Amino acid sequence: MTLRIDPERNEVHALKGMADWRGKRVLEIGCGNGRLTRRIANLGTQVIAIDPDRKLITTARKELPARISERVRFRVGSAQELKYPKETFDIVVFAWSL
Amino acid sequence: MVHALREAQGVLQPDGILFDLRPEPVHRRVGILSDAGYQEIGVMREDLTDDYFANRAVKQVLREGLFRSEKHIEFNCNRVMDTLNDFRTWLLDFVDRGNPSQDSLLERVEHAHLTLRGRKKIIVSAPLMLRRLRNLAR
Numbered sequence: 001m002t003l004r005i006d007p008e009r010n011e012v013h014a015l016k017g018m019a020d021w022r023g024k025r026v027l028e029i030g031c032g033n034g035r036l037t038r039r040i041a042n043l044g045t046q047v048i049a050i051d052p053d054r055k056l057i058t059t060a061r062k063e064l065p066a067r068i069s070e071r072v073r074f075r076v077g078s079a080q081e082l083k084y085p086k087e088t089f090d091i092v093v094f095a096w097s098l
Numbered sequence: 099m100v101h102a103l104r105e106a107q108g109v110l111q112p113d114g115i116l117f118d119l120r121p122e123p124v125h126r127r128v129g130i131l132s133d134a135g136y137q138e139i140g141v142m143r144e145d146l147t148d149d150y151f152a153n154r155a156v157k158q159v160l161r162e163g164l165f166r167s168e169k170h171i172e173f174n175c176n177r178v179m180d181t182l183n184d185f186r187t188w189l190l191d192f193v194d195r196g197n198p199s200q201d202s203l204l205e206r207v208e209h210a211h212l213t214l215r216g217r218k219k220i221i222v223s224a225p226l227m228l229r230r231l232r233n234l235a236r
Contacts, residue, residue, distance in 0.1 A: 002180040003188055010173045011119065014228045018169055019115055027109060029102070079102035084109045092106045093117045098099055098152040 005035060012039040015093070021045050024090040029079045030097025034060030034072075040093065041068040048084075050077035099155035107164050107233055116165060116231040118156060122172060123149035126224040128207060133216030139207050142222070143198045156229065165231035177222040182211050185220045 015021075021043035031037045031049035033056050041047050049072065051057055060074045077083065079097060106116055123146040129138040159165055179185045185207060189200050211218060 002184050004178045006175045007178055008176065010175055011226065011228075014171060014173050014226075015117065015119070018117070018171070018228065018230050027106075029106070079105060082105045082109050086108055087111045087114075088109050089114060090111050091115045091117065092110055093119060094102075094106070096120045098102065098118050098120055098155065 009039065011036060012043070015040065016043060019091060021091070025088065026091045026093060027082070027084070027089045028093045028095050030095045031060060031074065032056050032095070034063055034074060036093075036095050037072060037074070038064065038068065041072045045071065045091075047072045048075060048089075049073070050075045050079075050082075052076065052078045099152055100158050103155060103159045104164065107159075107235055110233045110235070112233060112235050114233045116233065118152075118229040118231065119226065120152065121149065121175070122225045122227050123153070124225055126222050128203060128220065128222050130207070130210055130214055130218055130220055132214040132218045134214060136221070137210060137214070139210050140203045142192075142200060142203060144192075145197060156231075160231075163234060166234055167229060168232050169230040170227065172225050172227050174223055175226045179220045179222075182208060182220070188222075 024045050026040060026045045026047045028037055028040060028047055028049040031051045034049060037047055037049040054076050057074045057076050064072055110116060125144060126142040127138060128140055128142060129136055160167055179188060189204060193199060207220065
């Protein structure tokens with residue numbers, strides 16, 4: 001199936017225009033297959049990306065390019081219970097998940 | 099949803115940023131881009147209740163003083179499908195996730211797809227909103 005979501009990259013352009021992302025620690029909630037995660041990582045961030053769907057997390061890991069793999073971690077998880085220490089992240093993104 | 103926003107605040111640095119990125123509570127529009135240009139075919143039927151609840155949750159945490167709303171923008175987001183089968187597959191998945199039947203829309207898209215000449219792409223578009231909230235925790 002050929003489906004391209006946001007081929008114009010409007011999402012990441014909008015995000016880029018609203019914060020200084022370089023070097024920031026980012027939590028993305030609702031990462032799905034990692035489509036937006038990869039674009040956020042390309043802004044120079046360290047990203048932990050979570051989604052409750054284990055299958056989607058598996059796909060996201062498979063599709064992660066090697067050049068950003070050191071800066072991205074995918075985890076199965078839910079916004080209802082974030083298992084991270086207080087004040088871990090500079091930026092939290094609810095990606096179509098609130 | 100309010101609980102999720104509170105959880106997020108807990109893991110954010112003081113003065114950190116929370117982005118809320120999601121579709122506006124507006125029905126998606128479906129059209130076909132062909133050699134003849136773009137032709138809008140119809141509008142999808144979908145339950146927007148969760149979107150309204152999400153808006154309400156954001157308002158609540160703003161009222162509680164957990165965050166400050168700093169900026170809010172809207173922009174368009176397209177899904178582009180090259181074939182009718184791609185659209186059918188995507189639509190089936192959409193309905194399987196609890197949305198109303200889209201049979202009437204599918205019929206109109208199929209008809210227009212047959213009628214239009216040349217290369218065609220099916221485009222589903224929806225306005226997205228991006229809201230930047232500043233963490234006010236000390």
